[in-house]
Amino acid sequence: MPALRDIRRRINAVRNIQKITKAMKMVAAARLRRAQERIVSARPYAKKLEELIQKFVSTLDAYENPFIKVRDVKNIAIVVVTADRGLCGSFNTNIIRKTVALIEERRRELPQDGKIKLICVGKKGFDYFSRHRKNFEIVASYTSVFKKTIEYESVKEIMRRIVDGFLNGEFDKVEIIYNEFKSIVQQRIVIEQFLPIVPKIEIVKPSKGLKVPLVEYIYEPGPREILNNLLPKYLETHILRVLLESNAAEQAARMTAMDNATENANELLRDLQLLFNKTRQAMITKEMLEIASGAEALRKAGMA
Template sequence: MPSLKEVRNRIVSVNSTQQITKAMKMVSAAKLRRATDAIVQMRPYSKKLTEMIATVSANAEGAKENPYTVVREINRVLIIAVSSDRGLCGAFNANIGKTTAGLINEKYAAQQEAGKVEILAIGKKAAEYLTRRGYKVNQKYADIFTRLSFPSVREAADYAMNSFAEGEFDVVELVFNEFKNVATQILRAEQLLPLVEKKEENKQKTTTADYIFEPSEEEIINELIPKALKLQVYKAVLESNASEHGARMTAMDKATDNAGELLKELKLQYNRSRQAAITKEILEIVGGAEALAAE
């Protein structure tokens, strides 16, 4: 049985840890509110822009000739993996790494063996996780969350889009966590490039809008598609940012509760040890008194 001093030191240590986890939960809650406000404002605009492009480009000749819609034989692959810069958020970052590795093994195993799969890491944890496992990782934009803004994310999106348009990559995939609520984040693996027609969405549409194009259909489509692609990457980063704070808030809440349970056990153990020590001292005193009386 540990001594009273050891148990007392553990109680102090766990109590300090509990205060830290409480503080981290409060900080994550404050950041989560700002992050959810940003993504809630972004979603309607992103959805409407995506619907507009799908409607306009369905039968447009300009869309078919756009460099971002060209379908090629898949030889070179770029995967954009969005994680976070910090840990202490449960399995949030590990799930991104596992999903990215699973996507490569399931769809691009041949390209990976040939060394033609590159991972563009957004977030330091994804870069660290995948680098340790031997994947080719581009860490140029891994620190985006230290300066999170549309211009900084646009740089990463431009790299992916330009590389695809120039033929350096034949397909671009996007892996991120979609924010649902504080306790739930949904892992998404979506094809960013080439742009393909989503048949399921088109089946649900019963009517199509009639647009008047000015200056021309081709110019408008060539202007909208790059904006939509950059917005899609930015939306994924915002989703991941909100998901990170939600995951950390949940993890710190559980850690605080676990620390509370551990404190209860340690205090009970301390009281038992203290009672045993007092009983032992009483027995020693009684034994000494009896020995003196016998003399």
């Protein structure tokens, strides 16, 4: 039977942990509210910009823009976006597991001399893949990106490293894997091709067999000039949206994890308090039995 002092120490320890988890839940809830406002505000602009870029890409089939031109894929860069901190449930574990599966899948598709290179955004992803450097090649890492606010300089730095590697031939294709924020209780892992930009707009095939875009526009000064000016802005906006999505998903996952931890602490406290009461009752009963037995023994000794 455990000692009352040990049970009391466990109860105090659980209560202290519960205070921490409750405080972390409140902090995560406040940060989630701000992160959710930012991603909801950024989505319409990012979506419209992507639609505009897609319309340009679909009308310029023969345009030799390096961001659009598809190459023979020998080297792939995978940008994996994780959190800088833990205590957010399976948020980091799921994205790392999915990234490892994606790497294995891409390795089967590449030629023998092909390589897969990682760009880690977030400390947790970098810590995992750096511990397994024999299996993974990290070419760049960015930690402490997810502060109180995501700074635009960090976005430009990440985008510059990706674009420079793509333009100089270090990467033939760039993919991004991250957690997309759906709701407080739901995050979805998304894998997107960042470069080269591939047309996604729906194509209509008329009876003559010609392929034309669904809607055509007349641009001034011209689609190529506009596209050249919009592409850098689009790439930066895409990276910013990915970071905002991941940040909102992280805060939602942390709030849910801390809420579950607080509830588990409540259940553990109830169990420990019940054990404490049962142990104390057993000790009192034992002492009463000992007193009664001693009194009975004295009474018999006096009679004798």
